[in-house]
Amino acid sequence: MGLFLQKAVSSALDKGKLTSSYLITGACFLLIACNIGAFLFFPKIAAPLAIILSNVITIILMLFAFQPVNRLLQRSFEKNAQEYAEREKELLSLKDTVSTLENRNRELESRIDTWNQMATVPSNVNFTFKVETMTYDKSGYIVKEEPVERFLEDPAYKLSDKKGIFDKVGRWMDEVMHPGKKKVLYIGKFYAKASIGIDFTKIKYAVRDGSLALFGVRFSKLNDLAITPDEDDVNHCWLLNEDDLGIRINSSGLYKDFTDAYADIRAGESAAALEAEVETLCDNYTSVFRQKILERFPGTSFQDHIEDSSETWYSLKEHIQDPRVYPLASNMFLMADILSGSADIQPPALLP
Numbered sequence: 001m002g003l004f005l006q007k008a009v010s011s012a013l014d015k016g017k018l019t020s021s022y023l024i025t026g027a028c029f030l031l032i033a034c035n036i037g038a039f040l041f042f043p044k045i046a047a048p049l050a051i052i053l054s055n056v057i058t059i060i061l062m063l064f065a066f067q068p069v070n071r072l073l074q075r076s077f078e079k080n081a082q083e084y085a086e087r088e089k090e091l092l093s094l095k096d097t098v099s100t101l102e103n104r105n106r107e108l109e110s111r112i113d114t115w116n117q118m119a120t121v122p123s124n125v126n127f128t129f130k131v132e133t134m135t136y137d138k139s140g141y142i143v144k145e146e147p148v149e150r151f152l153e154d155p156a157y158k159l160s161d162k163k164g165i166f167d168k169v170g171r172w173m174d175e176v177m178h179p180g181k182k183k184v185l186y187i188g189k190f191y192a193k194a195s196i197g198i199d200f201t202k203i204k205y206a207v208r209d210g211s212l213a214l215f216g217v218r219f220s221k222l223n224d225l226a227i228t229p230d231e232d233d234v235n236h237c238w239l240l241n242e243d244d245l246g247i248r249i250n251s252s253g254l255y256k257d258f259t260d261a262y263a264d265i266r267a268g269e270s271a272a273a274l275e276a277e278v279e280t281l282c283d284n285y286t287s288v289f290r291q292k293i294l295e296r297f298p299g300t301s302f303q304d305h306i307e308d309s310s311e312t313w314y315s316l317k318e319h320i321q322d323p324r325v326y327p328l329a330s331n332m333f334l335m336a337d338i339l340s341g342s343a344d345i346q347p348p349a350l351l352p
Contacts, residue, residue: 103154110144114269117142118190118277134285135225136278138192141234142270148182148239151258156265158257178250180243184259186266189233192274193225196282198289200332205325206311211299212325215306215313217290217332219282237263292335297328 118140151157196219203216237259239250290302306313314322320329 099153103156106150106154110146110266111269111273113144114142114266115273115276118270118273134196136192136194136196136221136281138190138274138277140190142186142188142190142266144184144186144266145240146184148184148255148258151184151262156261158261159255178241178248178252180241180245180248182250182255183240183242184262185236185238185240186263187234187236188263188267188270189229189235190267190270190274191227191229192278193227194278195222195225196220196278196285197222201315201317203316204306204313205316205319206306206309206313207324208301208311211301212297212328213301213303213311215303217293217302218286218304219289221278221282235263237266289335293328293332296331300328 118138148159152159198217198219199222203214205215206213239252239255239259241248241250294300303309316325316329319325
């Protein structure tokens with residue numbers, strides 16, 4: 001609004017018009033003074049006629065002076081409009097910054113809460129008969145309840161773009177039919193089941209100063225295993241109205257886009273938290289596995305990147321009979337007892 005006023009006034013005024021306004025205004029006031037002086041110095045003019053002529057001339061001169069005086073007033077108004085526009089621009093910038101920071105802070109709080117809830121659910125790690133394979137299995141519920149007003153200005157939740165006249169009427173009718181404070185309740189079941197192990201086909205070795213250097217010796221998620229959800233699982237995202245009479249589920253379709261978006265974002269948080277926990281578990285067992293190898297074969301080194309390496313790297317699978325690596329490879333295949341002995345190692349929490 002301020003920018004519009006500033007632009008409109010600026011377009012109406014320029015330096016030429018402003019100068020002419022001052023000149024015309026001064027001339028009109030000079031002529032009015034001459035008009036008054038003329039009738040003072042020429043008293044012989046008939047009094048009734050003098051009064052009429054004086055008023056007519058004054059009116060005519062004021063009509064001529066109106067436009068330049070109006071331009072001068074607009075000049076003063078332009079200065080005030082410019083100051084208002086600058087303040088309005090600063091206010092809008094601050095409002096956008098505050099809204100962005102609030103949305104980011106809320107998402108981080110929700111992510112931390114999701115991770116904390118998932119950390120309390122026990123994990124099941126079941127080793128198979130293969131040395132390189134274990135099964136990661138975890139499931140549980142995420143429960144969140146938050147006031148809807150937190151998400152009114154966040155475009156990710158589909159509420160900030162509902163500002164049309166029909167949306168306003170719909171919200172007003174919803175307030176009448178469903179009074180009370182609005183909250184969103186999310187109850188979602190999460191699953192994770194994957195095989196974790198070492199892909200021996202990706203392991204390479206090189207000889208460095210008489211010792212072996214190994215690449216690819218680490219645990220990772222090999223496959224996502226099929227999960228059959230239980231028919232009794234609970235997955236809901238409801239809009240609630242709470243007042244003095246209690247809590248009720250709002251079944252209006254007005255907020256369906258919001259509840260769908262909220263459920264999708266929370267499910268995405270759960271999936272990201274599970275992936276992070278699997279990665280942490282893999283890092284944990286990789287550290288244990290490498291330490292056990294070093295205890296049996298001192299001098300062995302491990303590389304996570306070989307792109308810039310100057311050594312020649314050989315595939316362990318294709319050179320398994322090489323006497324330099326055969327004892328080490330055999331022990332790696334016989335690490336089942338060590339892994340079973342370390343089954344009490346728990347994956348570290350996602351958050352300290």
